[in-house]
Amino acid sequence: MTADQTEERSHRPVLQVVLRSPRPVLILVAGVFLNRSGSYFGTFLALFLKQIGFTLQELPLVLLGVGVVIPLGSVIGGWLADRFSRKASLVGTTLMAAVGLGVIGAAPGRDVALLGVCVAALFAQAYLPAASAVLIDHTEPQDRVPTFAFFRLALNLGAAIGPVIAIAVVPYGLERLFLISAVCYLLFGLIMLFWLPAERRAGTTDRAAGAVRQGRNVPPDRHSSRHLPVFLAAVFGITLVYVQYSSTVSLAVSRLHDVESYAALITINAVLVILVELPLSGWTRRLPWWRPLVLGTVLMAVGIPLSGAAGPYWLIVIGVLTWTVGEILFSPVIATAVADLSADDRIGRYQSYLSTTQACAFAFGPAIGIFVYGIGPALLWGGCLVVGALCVLGFVGSGRAVRRQAAPRDEAWR
Numbered sequence: 001m002t003a004d005q006t007e008e009r010s011h012r013p014v015l016q017v018v019l020r021s022p023r024p025v026l027i028l029v030a031g032v033f034l035n036r037s038g039s040y041f042g043t044f045l046a047l048f049l050k051q052i053g054f055t056l057q058e059l060p061l062v063l064l065g066v067g068v069v070i071p072l073g074s075v076i077g078g079w080l081a082d083r084f085s086r087k088a089s090l091v092g093t094t095l096m097a098a099v100g101l102g103v104i105g106a107a108p109g110r111d112v113a114l115l116g117v118c119v120a121a122l123f124a125q126a127y128l129p130a131a132s133a134v135l136i137d138h139t140e141p142q143d144r145v146p147t148f149a150f151f152r153l154a155l156n157l158g159a160a161i162g163p164v165i166a167i168a169v170v171p172y173g174l175e176r177l178f179l180i181s182a183v184c185y186l187l188f189g190l191i192m193l194f195w196l197p198a199e200r201r202a203g204t205t206d207r208a209a210g211a212v213r214q215g216r217n218v219p220p221d222r223h224s225s226r227h228l229p230v231f232l233a234a235v236f237g238i239t240l241v242y243v244q245y246s247s248t249v250s251l252a253v254s255r256l257h258d259v260e261s262y263a264a265l266i267t268i269n270a271v272l273v274i275l276v277e278l279p280l281s282g283w284t285r286r287l288p289w290w291r292p293l294v295l296g297t298v299l300m301a302v303g304i305p306l307s308g309a310a311g312p313y314w315l316i317v318i319g320v321l322t323w324t325v326g327e328i329l330f331s332p333v334i335a336t337a338v339a340d341l342s343a344d345d346r347i348g349r350y351q352s353y354l355s356t357t358q359a360c361a362f363a364f365g366p367a368i369g370i371f372v373y374g375i376g377p378a379l380l381w382g383g384c385l386v387v388g389a390l391c392v393l394g395f396v397g398s399g400r401a402v403r404r405q406a407a408p409r410d411e412a413w414r
Helices: 003-010 014-019 023-037 041-051 059-083 086-106 110-123 128-137 141-172 174-195 205-213 221-246 248-256 259-284 290-309 313-341 344-375 377-405
Strands: none
Touching: 014 141, 014 259, 023 128, 023 141, 023 174, 041 059, 041 110, 041 141, 041 174, 059 086, 059 110, 059 128, 059 344, 086 110, 086 128, 086 174, 128 141, 128 313, 128 344, 141 174, 141 259, 141 313, 221 248, 221 290, 221 313, 221 344, 221 377, 248 259, 248 290, 248 344, 248 377, 259 313, 290 313, 290 377, 313 344, 313 377, 344 377
């Protein structure tokens, strides 16, 4: 592809990018939407375990175990995607998750249910690295940001539909929710098995050559290993800040106002992400990846403390709008950035490192935040600002390092 053709494709409207998505991308997005519509594992697990007899003293240990196992599943999923194929990883992990969820829903007692929890926790999110690798494999670099925004739109729409289904099903028993989840994972796995085109084993030289022809600057292993830890540390830090919206921000807003006020704020966030993220990706895809990451990090690091520390409700709304825009800028770009930092034969594993990093932050961030909040709210909100500033330095440093090592022909950095 010539430079003129690459430039022309980079200015295609986002809607055109989405409508002309390759068949594997469309199949994956449809499957993920179905899967996410029936994903109740994290939301209703604690309630279900309490219902079948786990005590309040036992629950934290079980949930801590789940928080440890989920990142391990991401590593396994990424390794399978590179060692065998994206399809093998997607099918294998989703079918295993279906088994675990089915065991939870049909369990006759605590011990069997706990076995199902272990299996489901290990595999429920393990498909994400392979899914990201499929999107990267089947899109050109200039189309990746809108493609990931399209993928996230399916996730968010599914997540919006899920509670509606749950409201209708919960009166008949929480176990039915897990059986529905099992069916959704099973259908997702079967869709991947029968409709996702088979690919050759990841990491072939043909694929690397294709990336060069498309203008992608494929970094060597030593380059990736040098900059990825700093990059992932920045991802971990800003995710710790972001996840406070579900813990300390909710406590602060509920203390100053009420629970309904906090629920309205989360609704505003969800609606904006669904409506704005995909159209805005038409702008962010034209930028070097570190710029939207830096801007998104700044907005999240400012918006989260403002949401928690502000008194008047209108000021809290401004804070929520601020970190929501940061999320919209940040989220579709992050996987593309990791792809640029990845060796060509390790894209699945590097995407698993990203998933694991974010999963760890989501697992431990609320507990860390509540602990610091208990010492003093000002310490937490000031800490968010400091962590955000350090993350900005990490992203800027990683981006500049890549820019210095990129070939002059790489149009993305001009």
